[in-house]
Amino acid sequence: MLELTICSLITILPDYLFRSRVQGRKWGAEINFFTMWYELRWGITMCAMLTISLITVVFYFHPSTSNVTSFFRTLTIVSTTAGRVEEVFVRNNQFVEAGAPLFRMDSSSEDAAAETAQRQIEEIDAQLQLAQSERAAATGALEQAMAALTQTEDDLNRRETLIAEGSSAVTQREVDTLRNQRDQNQGAVDAAEADLEAVDTKIDVLLPAQRATAEAALAQAQATIEKLTIYAGVDGTVEQFTLRPGDVVNPILRPAGILVPSDAGRGRFQAGFDQVATQVVQPGTVAEMTCIGKPFTIIPMVITEVQDVIAAGQIRPTDELIDTSRRRAPGTVTVFMEPIYKGTTDLLPPGSRCLATAYTNNHDRLETEELSTLKFIGLHVVDTVGVVHAAGLRLRALLMPFNLLVFTGH
Structure with missing residues (x-):
């Protein structure tokens, strides 16, 4: 409508003035509702052609979209295992810092396992002290056996x-008896050495291994107990958190709530432009945005990134071949925008729905490049007609609250 009004001022109006002032045709006589097309055919034709051209230039080089929002990701509050809630530390809509406990699950069985492992460690420590006494006894028995063996030898x-020497004071029977006694004492020494080695093995290998096993069981039980207390991974606000002691939570079927990170969706907006604007919207392109959450305000933005794929074209392997005729929506080009001036979007909550217009800027080309006259004028025209979309955006910003509050009744 704005484009048609502007174009009519330089086409239909001059034609009418010529007809009325020069040719003497009067409104209501020669120029009326039935003869308007014939009398003003040149002005109407030129107005239609100029309006269509202007709209094409404006919408191509200065694209606009109503698909602007600040997407944000939430974190689901879940436990690692299913169980019953023992204690809740936070309430719904409460801000928590990273590492703050949220709730604790019942850990009676895990506490019993930890207590059992602790008692096993204490029992092994007692066996180690007893083994030290056994080693002292084995050492004494070995020394006694070695002394008896030495005496016999x-x-x-x-x-x-x-x-x-041929002495008759000693008989051969006595010598044989001593030889048997020596062998017996040697066996006693070997047995004492084996007992001492067994005690040393028990002290150095068996009991430490049993203690390490008990310590591992204790560490596992303690780790399981620690996992039963759920902590906040990031700074954020707890939402939809209605957990109470006695409730049953499950990591798959029954999450406890949602944690919204404090920096989620802040100062970064995503916009979907029509595919025809692919060559226009590029990183560094200046844009303007208005949101219903901040009415009557135009926020200067800049495009920082452009997604290099169109989401509507993604596929997931299935047992059915994809027919392209079933893809109804052509999809849009997703761009990421940030405010030029910090703090201008702080009052906008994440998820806000907005309108945006991007503007083609040829100022640098006009200043630095050597262009032909026709191209120089064309680029000037492209930059100038951006004011039409800028005016349209401001008009929509003014009418948006009224449309929402008066005409839709929200």
């Missing part, structure tokens, strides 16, 4: 010497 050597 000395007596045997003395009697064998006397027999070798």
